[in-house]
Amino acid sequence: xxxxxxxxxxxxxxxxxxxATYGDVLGAKVSEPQPLPDHGVTVVFIDLGNSKVELLxxxxxxxxxxxxxxxxxxxxxxxxxYEVADILAARDRLVAAGARVLGDxxxxxxAHGKPVLFLHxxxxxxxxxxLEQV
Amino acid sequence: xxxxxxxxxxxxxxxxxxxATYGDVLGAKVSEPQPLPDHGVTVVFIDLGNSKVELLxxxxxxxxxxxxxxxxxxxxxxxxxYEVADILAARDRLVAAGARVLGDxxxxxxAHGKPVLFLHxxxxxxxxxxLEQV
Numbered sequence: 214x215x216x217x218x219x220x221x222x223x224x225x226x227x228x229x230x231x232x233a234t235y236g237d238v239l240g241a242k243v244s245e246p247q248p249l250p251d252h253g254v255t256v257v258f259i260d261l262g263n264s265k266v267e268l269l270x271x272x273x274x275x276x277x278x279x280x281x282x283x284x285x286x287x288x289x290x291x292x293x294x295y296e297v298a299d300i301l302a303a304r305d306r307l308v309a310a311g312a313r314v315l316g317d318x319x320x321x322x323x324a325h326g327k328p329v330l331f332l333h334x335x336x337x338x339x340x341x342x343x344l345e346q347v
Numbered sequence: 348x349x350x351x352x353x354x355x356x357x358x359x360x361x362x363x364x365x366x367a368t369y370g371d372v373l374g375a376k377v378s379e380p381q382p383l384p385d386h387g388v389t390v391v392f393i394d395l396g397n398s399k400v401e402l403l404x405x406x407x408x409x410x411x412x413x414x415x416x417x418x419x420x421x422x423x424x425x426x427x428x429y430e431v432a433d434i435l436a437a438r439d440r441l442v443a444a445g446a447r448v449l450g451d452x453x454x455x456x457x458a459h460g461k462p463v464l465f466l467h468x469x470x471x472x473x474x475x476x477x478l479e480q481v
Contacts, residue, residue, distance in 0.1 A: 214374030218398040221355055221427055225472045234471065238444045239429075240348030261429065263397045264352040268472075288472035290424040293355055295373075295395065310372045337368065338359045338402075338422035 214303055216296035219345050220265045224278045225288040228270035232257045235268070246270075249324055253277050256324060267324070292331070292341035300328045300346035312336045320346070348437055350430035353479050354399045358412045359422040362404035366391045369402065380404075383458055387411050390458060401458070426465070426475035434462045434480035446470045454480070 225231040228246055235257075236243040244258040253276035259266040269291060271279050281291055297303040300320050308314060313333035323329030323345055332342040359365040362380055369391075370377040378392040387410035393400040403425060405413050415425055431437040434454050442448060447467035457463030457479055466476040 215369075215393075215395060218352070218355070218395045218400070221352070221424075223472065223474055231472050235349075238441065238446060239471075239476075240440070259349075261349060261352045266352070266427070285473055287469065288474065289468075290355075290427065290474055293400070293424065306374070307372065312372060334423075335421065337373075338357065338365050339419055340357055340422065340424055342373075 214297060214306065216298065216347065218264050219294040219296050219343075219347070220267050221293055222267045222269055222291045222343075223288060224269045224281050224285070224291040226270070226282055226286060228255055228257055228268055231268050231270075231288070235259055235266075241266075248272055251322075252324055253279075254324075292343050294329075294343035294345055296347040297344050298346070300330060300344055303344055304330055307332065348431060348440065350432065350481065352398050353428040353430050353477075353481070354401050355427055356401045356403055356425045356477075357422060358403045358415050358419070358425040360404070360416055360420060362389055362391055362402055365402045365404075365422070369393055369400075375400075382406055385456075386458055387413075388458075426477050428463075428477035428479055430481045431478050432480070434464060434478055437478055438464055441466065 232243050235241045242260040246255050246257050248255045254269045255272045257268040315331040320328035328346045330344050334341045366377050369375045376394040380389050380391050382389045388403045389406045391402040449465040454462035462480040464478045468475045
């Protein structure tokens with residue numbers, strides 16, 4: 214069921230500083246910041262060739278990463294996103310196995326314009342998992 | 348400088364249970380567990396096609412992931428590993444930029460038999476970064 218590792222998301226308190234560190238110090242290919250108000254984050258994409266890292270900074274009120282940054286003020290790894298071919302089939306299989314899907318269980322349109330779901334980290338050994346239909 | 352995303356490492360308290368969840372529930376391609384006594388961990392590799400996840404369980408005394416699991420008893424994302432072409436050149440560039448390399452600054456032989464270094468998470472927004480020469 215799990216396809217490719219689409220991205221690792223890292224929440225940071227200061228996106229400009231983090232983008233500069235990844236670009237200048239680590240020598241990575243870093244995109245311009247992209248505000249995604251519907252998702253409550255501003256994103257910088259780091260293209261690693263085979264996969265990518267997304268640096269996330271809170272945007273607006275009620276950002277979904279605000280609580281994480283309160284607990285981890287310096288930032289940290291926030292979630293891992295895996296690709297699936299059929300997100301509804303994936304959801305049904307996971308729910309049948311007893312795993313919890315966050316929210317109302319309906320896929321939302323993710324940062325890449327594709328259907329996504331998030332799985333409860335308590336069901337996956339402390340890791341927040343995003344599934345994205347590709 | 349940064350090459351491909353080699354792997355995401357996830358520390359777990361119970362490797363057999365985590366491997367079963369990734370294999371049976373998430374439908375991922377999961378390896379047999381591999382004890383790596385020199386690294387203080389037992390590892391299960393999850394092949395995602397473009398990259399991989401490594402599930403880590405402590406092995407023996409003084410495991411490098413023991414303190415992490417004390418703070419995160421359910422488990423969690425532990426580090427991200429990026430490939431570099433020349434680990435000594437990468438190290439020298441990072442040190443010149445003021446970043447801290449963990450340990451004595453000399454590459455060690457990593458879990459894949461290749462030279463690796465770890466970078467201080469405080470210099471990279473709370474993320475522990477491994478560099479592996481490929």
